[in-house]
């Protein structure tokens with residue numbers, strides 16, 4: 001019945017863990033689920049109030065424009081200006097998305113012909129790979145290794161492979177690794193993309209979730225970035241709005257237009273009231289995100305120490321919601337033992353690609369007292 005594109009989806013590696021989690025719950029175990037990256041903190045009240053007002057506005061009850069309200073795109077451009085010092089033309093360089101996942105998943109349809117290739121990191125958010133395959137393309141893996149600071153080795157990519165690639169997907173600050181990229185790397189990336197005529201799709205939902213003053217960059221801060229790159233941005237992680245489904249893609253106007261062409265033939269845009277609430281979010285005083293960062297920073301700090309004390313190898317992330325710990329061996333088995341002994345669910349790294357094997361990802365999006373409880377259980381496990 002099914003088309004090859006879904007028959008050939010990679011196996012669902014979390015099935016075993018999901019099953020073990022359910023069985024533990026059925027046995028009455030108080031399970032602490034640190035496997036998903038979905039902020040537990042509430043959406044700030046002023047954003048919810050803006051939605052309420054906007055929902056009553058009849059102009060929001062008809063089809064929205066597929067590219068998004070100009071007012072939302074302007075608010076996004078202003079936010080980029082304030083946050084990164086990047087100037088964007090809201091009409092040509094900003095497109096509203098139904099969450100950034102939507103744009104990422106549709107982007108390959110605009111650039112990939114059957115048999116074309118896209119460079120995708122491994123381990124990574126699985127959408128880059130599946131979206132490439134859905135468009136008939138072939139993902140070519142770039143391993144993210146600890147000895148390279150979890151950055152792809154661009155010089156190590158075979159020139160013949162680079163010449164054939166149409167797209168390169170990247171994501172810093174990174175999920176699942178928690179690693180960040182510096183200016184030098186982005187500069188090399190832009191040169192690489194220009195030399196080989198590759199479109200850069202930079203996925204940047206964690207730019208505001210950083211700690212200890214390690215501000216994260218937009219790739220568009222770099223000279224020449226706009227010639228080769230777009231960046232996906234999302235309100236999901238910055239404003240605790242994962243359920244609201246709103247984000248955007250910004251940067252190179254031709255690339256933005258290409259994604260827009262696909263979208264205009266598939267969806268009819270984002271609910272106008274959600275865009276109005278999105279404007280309220282983007283105009284939030286800086287303190288809101290500062291408060292969120294403070295909460296996360298404490299959680300990172302205590303969980304990091306507990307995992308270190310347990311003998312796992314890891315670095316304290318400068319950004320994101322994740323701790324990426326080396327346990328060695330089978331990550332699925334490790335996650336199973338962890339659940340068995342502590343009731344804590346973490347994600348086996350191999351679920352993000354073969355180069356994630358041996359690692360375990362811990363997310364900090366559970367209430368602080370639950371993270372504290374997890375820390376206590378980890379201490380007792382020693």
Ligand SMILES: *Cc1c(COP(=O)(O)O)cnc(C)c1O
Nearest residue numbers: 099100101125175205234236247
């Ligand atoms: C959370 C996340 C996204 C985006 O999510 P949306 O809610 O669809 O905006 C994109 N990429 C990565 C790597 C993420 O972790």
